[in-house]
Amino acid sequence: MNPTLDFSELNSEIGSLFMSGMPGTIxxxxxxxxxxxxxxxxxxxxxxxxxxxxxLFNLCKxxxxxxxxxxxxxxxxxxxxxxxxxxxxxxxxxxxxxxxxAIGDDEDPExxxxxxALTTATEMNLAGLNMNLAPxxxxxxxxxxxxxxxxxxxxxxxxxxxxxxxxxxVLQSNGILAVAKHFPGLGRxxxxxxxxxxxxxxxxxxxxDINLLPFRAAIAEGVxxxxxxxxxxxxxxxxxxxxxxxxxxxxxLRKRLGFKGLIITDDLEMGAIKKKWGVPEGVLLSFGAGADxxxxxxxxxxxxxxxxxxxxxxxxxxxQVKRLHQSIERIxxxxxxxxxxxxxxxxxKLRAYFSI
Numbered sequence: 001m002n003p004t005l006d007f008s009e010l011n012s013e014i015g016s017l018f019m020s021g022m023p024g025t026i027x028x029x030x031x032x033x034x035x036x037x038x039x040x041x042x043x044x045x046x047x048x049x050x051x052x053x054x055x056l057f058n059l060c061k062x063x064x065x066x067x068x069x070x071x072x073x074x075x076x077x078x079x080x081x082x083x084x085x086x087x088x089x090x091x092x093x094x095x096x097x098x099x100x101x102a103i104g105d106d107e108d109p110e111x112x113x114x115x116x117a118l119t120t121a122t123e124m125n126l127a128g129l130n131m132n133l134a135p136x137x138x139x140x141x142x143x144x145x146x147x148x149x150x151x152x153x154x155x156x157x158x159x160x161x162x163x164x165x166x167x168x169x170v171l172q173s174n175g176i177l178a179v180a181k182h183f184p185g186l187g188r189x190x191x192x193x194x195x196x197x198x199x200x201x202x203x204x205x206x207x208x209d210i211n212l213l214p215f216r217a218a219i220a221e222g223v224x225x226x227x228x229x230x231x232x233x234x235x236x237x238x239x240x241x242x243x244x245x246x247x248x249x250x251x252x253l254r255k256r257l258g259f260k261g262l263i264i265t266d267d268l269e270m271g272a273i274k275k276k277w278g279v280p281e282g283v284l285l286s287f288g289a290g291a292d293x294x295x296x297x298x299x300x301x302x303x304x305x306x307x308x309x310x311x312x313x314x315x316x317x318x319x320q321v322k323r324l325h326q327s328i329e330r331i332x333x334x335x336x337x338x339x340x341x342x343x344x345x346x347x348x349k350l351r352a353y354f355s356i
Contacts, residue, residue, distance in 0.1 A: 015039035042077030060128025079131035117170035161217035181227035185211030193272035230272035
C-alpha cells in the first residue's frame, strides 16, 4: 500500500466510487451512515423515492447537507433515469415525454429531442438532481427485447448519434451530467439483463459501423459518463460481460475510443451479474476492468460488503492504489465541472415553476 495514503483517506476514496439506492422518500439512517461515515459518492433515486417536487427538493437538499458533513465533504451525484416514456422516474407535475422512439419518429426529431432535454434539465436542476442516466444510445436491430421497447431512437446509427448528441449537449450545457448507455450497445439483445446474461454475437463490422458509431459521437460531444452493458460480446471478450471486461472498458472504450469521462456500471444487482459472480465480486472485476462508479440500486448491506471487499483488494497492491486514483481524478473532475459550490437550488423558484 502507498504509505502516504492513510486508512481514513482510503475509505473515503473507495466510498466515492459507489452510487447507492435508498429505501424511502426521506433521508433514512442507513443512507445517512453511508454518506457521512463512508463518503458515498452518489445516490440514485427511483419512483419509490419521489412523491412530488417539494418532497424531492427537500430530499436532495438533505442528502447534500449530509454529504457536506461527511469525511470527504464532497457533494453527491444525485441521479435518476429520466429517459421519458416507460423509463421516467419524475411523474406529473414534472413534464411527461413519450420516450426516445417517439422522438425518433417525430417529423422534427431534433427539435423534439432539444425540448425534452431542456425541460428535463430545467426541472432536474430545480429539484436538486444533477445526473440523468440518459440518453440510450443503443441502435434498434429488428424487434427490440421487451425491456428496450420504446427506449431507442432509431435503427439508423447516424440518427441515434445525432439525436443522442443533441440531448447530451442540451443537458450538459444546462448543468446536468448526461450518461450514454448501454456500451457497447444492447440493440440486438434477445434477453433482459435484469434477469439473464445476454450473449450478443456481432460481427466486428456490425460492432464498428452500427453499435459503436453513436458512442463515438457521444464521446466527441463530451458526454460526462458512459454506462456499461451487462452482456457478453464474444468478438470482444468470450468470458466476461462488458461491465466486467478489461478488453471492452479499458482496451476498447478508454484506449481505442479515447473516452476520458466516467465509466458507470449498470445496476450490479441485476441477474446478469449477481447470479454468476455476486455483487461484491462483480465490483472487484469491474474495478479491474476500468469502471469508475459502481451502481448498486437497492441493498445497502451489499454496498457496504462491496466497499469492504474492494478496500481489502486495494490494500494488497500498489498498482491497485494507482488504479483507484485514476477513478478518483475522473470523479473529482466531473464534480468540479458540474457540481459547483455556488450552485443554488431554491424552493421558492421550484414552487413558482410548478405553481404550487
